[in-house]
Amino acid sequence: MLELTDIHTYYGHIHALKGVTLHVMQGEIIALIGGNGAGKTTTLRTISGMQKPRMGTLHYLGQDIAGVRPDTIMQRGMSHVPEGRRIFGQLTVRENLEIGAYTVSDKATIESRIQEGFEFFPRLKEREKQLGGTLSGGEQQMLAIARALMVAPKLLLLDEPSMGLSPLFVETIFDIVQRLNRERGTTILLVEQNASMALGIAQRAYVLQTGEIRLQGPASEIASNESVRKAYLGED
Amino acid sequence: MENFVTGILINGLLIGTLYAIIALGYTMVYGVLQLINFAHSEVFLTGGVVAFEIFRVLSPAPGAEPGTGMNPYLVFAVALVTAIVVCGALNIVIERLAYRPLRNAPKLVPLISAIGVSLILQDVIKLLEGFQGRFQLAVNVPGAFTRTVFTVADTNVKGIDLTLLIVAAVMLFGLNRLVNHSRVGRAIRAVAQDRVTAGLMGIDSNRMISLTFLIGGALGGVGGVLFALKFPNLDPYSGTIPGIKAFSAAVLGGIGSIPGAVLGGLVLGIIENFLGSLSGLVFIFPKLAFLGAIKAEYKDVGAFIALIVILIFKPSGLLGRNATEKV
Ligand SMILES: Nc1ncnc2c1ncn2[C@@H]1O[C@H](COP(=O)(O)OP(=O)(O)OP(=O)(O)O)[C@@H](O)[C@H]1O
Numbered sequence: 001m002l003e004l005t006d007i008h009t010y011y012g013h014i015h016a017l018k019g020v021t022l023h024v025m026q027g028e029i030i031a032l033i034g035g036n037g038a039g040k041t042t043t044l045r046t047i048s049g050m051q052k053p054r055m056g057t058l059h060y061l062g063q064d065i066a067g068v069r070p071d072t073i074m075q076r077g078m079s080h081v082p083e084g085r086r087i088f089g090q091l092t093v094r095e096n097l098e099i100g101a102y103t104v105s106d107k108a109t110i111e112s113r114i115q116e117g118f119e120f121f122p123r124l125k126e127r128e129k130q131l132g133g134t135l136s137g138g139e140q141q142m143l144a145i146a147r148a149l150m151v152a153p154k155l156l157l158l159d160e161p162s163m164g165l166s167p168l169f170v171e172t173i174f175d176i177v178q179r180l181n182r183e184r185g186t187t188i189l190l191v192e193q194n195a196s197m198a199l200g201i202a203q204r205a206y207v208l209q210t211g212e213i214r215l216q217g218p219a220s221e222i223a224s225n226e227s228v229r230k231a232y233l234g235e236d
Numbered sequence: 237m238e239n240f241v242t243g244i245l246i247n248g249l250l251i252g253t254l255y256a257i258i259a260l261g262y263t264m265v266y267g268v269l270q271l272i273n274f275a276h277s278e279v280f281l282t283g284g285v286v287a288f289e290i291f292r293v294l295s296p297a298p299g300a301e302p303g304t305g306m307n308p309y310l311v312f313a314v315a316l317v318t319a320i321v322v323c324g325a326l327n328i329v330i331e332r333l334a335y336r337p338l339r340n341a342p343k344l345v346p347l348i349s350a351i352g353v354s355l356i357l358q359d360v361i362k363l364l365e366g367f368q369g370r371f372q373l374a375v376n377v378p379g380a381f382t383r384t385v386f387t388v389a390d391t392n393v394k395g396i397d398l399t400l401l402i403v404a405a406v407m408l409f410g411l412n413r414l415v416n417h418s419r420v421g422r423a424i425r426a427v428a429q430d431r432v433t434a435g436l437m438g439i440d441s442n443r444m445i446s447l448t449f450l451i452g453g454a455l456g457g458v459g460g461v462l463f464a465l466k467f468p469n470l471d472p473y474s475g476t477i478p479g480i481k482a483f484s485a486a487v488l489g490g491i492g493s494i495p496g497a498v499l500g501g502l503v504l505g506i507i508e509n510f511l512g513s514l515s516g517l518v519f520i521f522p523k524l525a526f527l528g529a530i531k532a533e534y535k536d537v538g539a540f541i542a543l544i545v546i547l548i549f550k551p552s553g554l555l556g557r558n559a560t561e562k563v
Pocket residue numbers: 011014016034035036037038039040041042043083193
């Protein structure tokens with residue numbers, strides 16, 4: 001469903017992705033792990049059209065999407081939950097969801113998706129009229145995910161959803177990711193620092209290091225890899 | 237004494253409403269771009285010039301047979317619509333030419349460009365009217381607007397005053413619907429908060445920024461028409477002082493806040509009128525003779541001192557958000 005081949009992305013002179021090749025198949029949960037500054041966020045930004053790759057090919061649902069604008073890509077069923085959640089703090093929870101559905105024109109569809117979001121995240125329903133900025137970190141993460149679901153994505157890009165959350169909330173978020181995948185068949189590309197959790201729910205994984213894919217394979221194999229255990233799973 | 241206070245409140249409310257309408261243009265643009273659109277005072281004045289031209293062409297000349305010519309309210313409506321179109325379009329063009337190319341430059345750069353646009357527009361207005369041998373523009377205000385409609389507590393309320401309040405009320409209502417209860421308004425607020433993420437939601441931020449300039453310019457244009465009818469002697473520099481006042485009102489209310497701009501405008505208008513009327517107290521309390529020395533001309537100085545004092549105690553403005561915001 002998604003295929004990156006030898007993607008190079010730059011920020012000015014900074015060469016952030018140095019030939020990334022990876023693919024995601026329909027229905028999979030794929031983990032993308034790596035240390036700080038490895039290029040995980042840049043990979044997601046490149047896929048969702050926020051950053052234009054300088055070289056390489058990027059195919060999504062059989063079409064070349066390199067350099068296509070984010071809103072166009074979004075309308076083809078891809079949604080990106082950005083790093084740091086980036087919810088609209090001065091908009092209410094409901095307004096955040098409505099903004100998530102900005103490209104959806106049918107009012108009834110928007111309303112039914114809001115209700116679906118509330119079913120997934122009952123906490124958000126209780127806080128419907130509250131400003132986004134007044135939510136706790138975990139609730140904000142739920143809102144960021146619920147907002148991304150407003151376009152009923154086929155492919156969901158998640159950038160460190162567990163960042164800064166208490167273990168209980170991390171558990172909740174990972175449960176929801178799995179449920180989305182199981183119940184709705186949403187394909188998921190998950191970027192995580194929390195490698196053990198991510199590898200626990202993913203089928204396959206890629207390890208990114210300084211802009212290059214260092215390792216790839218079934219999640220269980222990656223999880224038992226010696227160097228991965230040392231570098232990302234906090235073992236020595 | 238009661239009449240004195242009522243008079244201050246009524247006149248303060250009228251001037252304050254005018255400031256509020258102009259202040260909205262500053263605050264909305266600031267909200268989306270964190271830019272002070274210094275050219276807004278000239279966009280506003282352009283509204284006044286439009287009113288001058290429309291009333292010059294469509295209204296009967298002063299001293300003509302009563303009852304001849306177009307209905308004054310119809311002329312007013314034509315002036316309003318023209319000013320909305322002209323000033324809205326002008327503001328969009330200003331953003332496109334002078335601010336958008338500098339979008340990623342340091343914040344100070346577009347500010348300089350804004351000052352430049354302001355000066356250029358003053359000269360353009362001077363040129364356009366100067367070619368026709370005019371520098372002072374005496375607006376041909378129909379009698380319907382200068383006539384006293386009724387008198388409350390010794391204060392005369394004129395046709396223009398009522399018109400001003402009605403137009404302002406309609407606009408504020410419409411603006412509130414648009415900004416707080418429509419899809420486009422939500423998108424504008426999203427762009428104001430986080431342009432990148434708004435883009436990720438499929439919002440074209442450039443379009444929303446243009447739309448904000450359109451709304452701000454249209455409000456400025458309406459303000460200019462009302463101003464021209466209330467203070468019918470314009471020149472190319474007439475935008476400056478009301479512009480500075482309206483900008484101050486926006487800061488007083490909390491720059492970026494729409495209700496803040498309205499409140500700031502009203503508060504500034506009332507403070508100013510209060511200070512301008514202090515010498516009048518001498519007639520009520522003869523012992524306070526020193527007040528007689530406070531001439532009405534000092535009201536601007538007083539208003540700004542009051543402004544500074546308020547901002548010392550509330551730096552983010554009356555309704556402004558605190559600088560620190562949970563992310
Ligand atoms: N806007 C930017 N301008 C310049 N350089 C950038 C920018 N964003 C990222 N970089 C650089 O690109 C490289 C990859 O960054 P990226 O954010 O993709 O890393 P990451 O793997 O997501 O790291 P983290 O785990 O800390 O989020 C880093 O060296 C970073 O400094």
